[in-house]
Amino acid sequence: MRTIVVGASSGLGRSIGVGLAQRGAHVALLARRRDRLDGAAQEAGSGALAIECDVTDEASCRAAIAEAAAGLGGVDALVYATGIGPLARIADISADTWRRAFDTNVTGAALVTSAALEHLTASSGTALYMSSVSASLTPPWPGLAAYIVSKAALDKLVEAWRAEHPAVGFTRLVVGDCGGGEGDSATEFTTGWDAELAMEVAPLWVSRGYISGSLIDVDHLVEVIDAVLRGGTSMSLPSVTVAPRAQGGAVTQ
Ligand SMILES: NC(=O)c1ccc[n+]([C@@H]2O[C@H](COP(=O)([O-])OP(=O)(O)OC[C@H]3O[C@@H](n4cnc5c(N)ncnc54)[C@H](OP(=O)(O)O)[C@@H]3O)[C@@H](O)[C@H]2O)c1
Secondary structure (H helix, E strand, C coil), X not given: CEEEEECCCCHHHHHHHHHHHHCCCEEEEEECCHHHXXXXXXXXXXXXXXXXXXXXXXXXXXXXXXXXXXXXXXXXEEEECCCCCCCECHHHXXXXXXXXXXXXXXXXXXXXXXXHHHHHHHCCCEEEEEEEHHHHCCCCCCCEHHHHHHHHHHHHHHHHHHHHCCCCEEEEEEECCECECCHHHECCCCCCCCHHHHHHHHHHHHHCCCCCXXXXXXXXXXXXXXXXXXXXXXXXXCEEEEEECCCCCEEEC
């Protein structure tokens, strides 16, 4: 499996990149932070590639995917794990924050996919995008509007790709709470959040039943992704959900 993981410098993307490599994939790990990517590639082993990419920059997306495809000798799978979740009350979200959320969570996914399309078409490959339960399975969570609205747009983007390119498998992965792995593989999703606002909205997320306190085991998440990517041309998986059970453990739909 020649696999590109975008957003592989921390959190779930890093866990997925390293985990897929440990399951036999030849991986290219993409994100902005070079030092983090080098560490991830070292942990992944097996000739893993570390390639800088800023998904908000079209030329960077094209160059990084071209380098990854050349290094891997083609592309069988693309995992888009890039994502940012700015915390703010909806009335306070600036145009810049809305733009950053859409550039990173939606437009970047489209640009990376465009750049990889020729390779994915040649291999009848699979592209998988990390979405969130907050964009489709629950009502919007207070404080996370820019994230949730952009993830809902990402969900539609995945459908739009499938409509025009049926030779490629396009999968939306709906994910519930997951802390990622250890050290640099731990999620950094809440980095930069305003602590006071977080203390205000988090109790609402709990009281409304959006989070239970249980987390998905990241190894289970990687196993599901590995199975989706290995399904290849024999099956179509438009949407897969992995969310924690209230008492712990993963639920897969
Ligand atoms: N953690 C959860 O519970 C959870 C639940 C549902 C869905 N998800 C989704 O899972 C994905 C990973 O989340 P996470 O929790 O692992 O967060 P994270 O630790 O903050 O990881 C985000 C990744 O995105 C990369 N990134 C951000 N902006 C980028 C840019 N402009 N260009 C290239 N890469 C960029 C970061 O790398 P650099 O900063 O080095 O570029 C990093 O590798 C996200 O799509 C998130 O929405 C997470």
